[in-house]
Amino acid sequence: MTENATLAEENGSRRGRGDRGGAAARRAARSGAGPSGQLTYIRRNVPFYEVLDDEALALIEANADTVLEEVGIEFRDDAEALAMWKEAGADVRGERVHFPKGLPRALLKTAPPVFTQHARNPERSVQIGGGSTIFAPVYGPPFVRDLDGKRRYATIEDFHNFVKLAYLAPSIHHSGGTVCEPVDVPVNKRHLDMLLAHMTLSDKPFMGSVTAPERAEDTVAMAKILFGNEFVENNTVTINLINANSPMVFDDTMLGAAKVYARANQACIVTPFILAGAMSPVTVAGTLTQVLAEVLAGAAFTQLVRPGAPVVFGTFASSISMQSGAPTFGTPEPSLVSYGAAQLARRLGLPFRTGGSLCASKIPDAQAAYESANTLNSTLLAGANFVLHAAGWLEGGLSACYEKFVMDADQLGMAQKFAAGVDLSENGQALDAIREVGPGQHYLGCAHTQANFQTAFHRSDIADNNSFEQWEAEGQKSAAQRANEIARHWLESYEAPPIDPGIAEGLHDFVARKKASMPDAFT
């Protein structure tokens, strides 16, 4: 690699020619030490990757219609929901709803294909649908793998830390929801502390509570304190995870939360949570059929509640190990499901959620990275509009990992650069550079390279591209060790975004009042 040594020297000397200030500024911007380097959400300039042709899609759609009509979907323990379906023309037998062909699709005509989720900082508002992609952190882990490498139950301090990291990470566009379960806070009060953290420690958009209808009501109430009553009535300021209890069941909790949010014109992500082989058939086409049937029923229900309420076609696709029954990630079948589901969502005219940086590994090692990269690549190329679990997911979602959060965020920056596509401007074509340099020379010092020095090529915060000798001299660190240092540095450098003191006081008062009104519950 004699070229490399040469390049390093030449490049070093070039930088030496009076560019030190610029390099320092760039390093500061890249360190994410403040939100100055924040990226807006992705507006894709690359095509979708589509694995199914029209005939295959029509077949799966017809099969989903058959499932909806013949097998039906259960809306459990919710008399109101069942009455609404009966009223809408469905065939309701007990808790089982059978759908006349075409009914869910007809209801979904009122759902917007694209909507804006507003953030309290308008620069952080995101468009969900169309060619946009939004990255949000991991959701739901009861454990963390902390910065000392210890796996333990998550606390509210961890929750705050992950909100801070998501706020600081330039490539994460959304503060997410249950970034980890703050197990040290009573179950019935957690949502208040979580919402307070998202609303005050970050200015990015966030997710609401779905674990009980009254907690969804609290979410809307707090959003009204943050954004003002009128704004919330007219705009979408929360997005909320309404999971199907696959196969083919929506339970009372989820339906209750969906009703609260849809009535308030807040967004629902209707997501069949599927480990294929357990909650769906062992085949990709069979899984897609069931996913589509469940989404059609659940998403159409939001339109029964309030026509026009924003709703997202969600999938969480994984497979089980046929040996052990354990969930697996980053394998080929869930990628195929993601690609296919994205196509079905586009045909339905709904925004789409899938994927993330999913893995089964217990540590941020090569397994974690292979699996996460496989998932993220298919997520991005499929055209997911909302990407939950984009950073920090470890161990099948049981742990939120600080190191992996930072490593994943680095990958998200690359994904965003990729999605910008190929620059075909005259500068992008670089014909003059080729003319200037000519055979056998190099491009390092040429005018075109100098003009594009700052923006050319994605720069990773995590990757070590140095020589073996330099890497060795610097302590032979793994990517996870470098990520550990960055996570510590980010947390030390964190400063909360400004907030109107009256609003902050209102939020704190609401939380204090609510907490005082209930006894602690830990189950």
Place this chain on the structure above:
Amino acid sequence: MTENATLAEENGSRRGRGDRGGAAARRAARSGAGPSGQLTYIRRNVPFYEVLDDEALALIEANADTVLEEVGIEFRDDAEALAMWKEAGADVRGERVHFPKGLPRALLKTAPPVFTQHARNPERSVQIGGGSTIFAPVYGPPFVRDLDGKRRYATIEDFHNFVKLAYLAPSIHHSGGTVCEPVDVPVNKRHLDMLLAHMTLSDKPFMGSVTAPERAEDTVAMAKILFGNEFVENNTVTINLINANSPMVFDDTMLGAAKVYARANQACIVTPFILAGAMSPVTVAGTLTQVLAEVLAGAAFTQLVRPGAPVVFGTFASSISMQSGAPTFGTPEPSLVSYGAAQLARRLGLPFRTGGSLCASKIPDAQAAYESANTLNSTLLAGANFVLHAAGWLEGGLSACYEKFVMDADQLGMAQKFAAGVDLSENGQALDAIREVGPGQHYLGCAHTQANFQTAFHRSDIADNNSFEQWEAEGQKSAAQRANEIARHWLESYEAPPIDPGIAEGLHDFVARKKASMPDAFT
């Protein structure tokens, strides 16, 4: 994760019902302990991912034509090559060849879009071009990272080991070439030992020597011993890496080897070896322009030598770090280059080589895996027909790593499963399974799952999908540690494929005679 516990139990009990023999057979097949589980090369059933539209492609083609005409390509120190170009109608000034618009394309009309590279075991022969993909091991590293975690110069024993691993890995279709540099063998004799290893320790197809024309002649001579004179004269039995010395130079060594191979109807992969920013412009479109110009010139040259000789459109696309000049891998820009170059190759009607499992990391950690997975995903979706460096590449190609070889091979198996696409048969649609199971139940015991138990879902050899507690009890191993055990196991279990003793003797005699005819040279 209460579902998982249940699933594991049920799955365990199902297997208990008299399927132990089958499970053991599958484990044996998956361990790669013999070539019984070998996969044939990929015949893709998924579309290509294309980042450029027709207008963009035409623009890049026009720019490449301009570069070929105005700037030209140097064919250095090869009077014969320059005379051939003059004879063909090019404008030759010194060593610089300027190409009238359309000349290279016209010459390439004789190049086959698809060809077969024969292996001595006909079941291992591969089709190169069209919808096929062939995975071959890393090529060129002077170092290894060995099974004791030590980085040291590679030896002929390492070379043998990597040939054995590639032979055993079911997802690697090709034995490759310089899987590592056997630094303990004199430079002028290495090719003999390397060829002997590929020909006797494996029965998969292999690559020839390109480091000097006489070594290319030795390759063809040894191939004739292995396959018979007549077979080699009528068939392609070697594939050979002819790199451009980018920008826009082909040197004497490469041209000499290309002439030997093309004359013998053996395949050349004409590959601009590019670290963008150093050997090409810092932009994707500029790099694609130069790549296309270089390939057009080099590949057309093979057709001047022998019309109809098989030739592959190669790219090796990476970028440099603009801070240090060091090569980077797994970043967005090289992926875009791979996607674009694949489209240009298809428009030209040539088979295509790019990518692999590339990374800059010094160890098989998360960086290595993120970067390798990013590269492999784009390689596969781009539609690369020949994938060099598909397994074992570490540290920018300076090291061949045993652990990473096994981890990458596991990923290649997943890529192959992905490329099979979505099964839309009645069994794939699984409508009866959905009918049978119904809302709120699970699919583990259903007839459809049982019928598809053996083939459903890719099974990773490396991934640990067990619970945290089980993983902890089993020693908290990283993916690299598990890969280390598998690599050791594979090497212990290796048995050479049968070979005609007369042929083996002929090969050994040839090598002995050739070695005796030259003094050792170490530079």
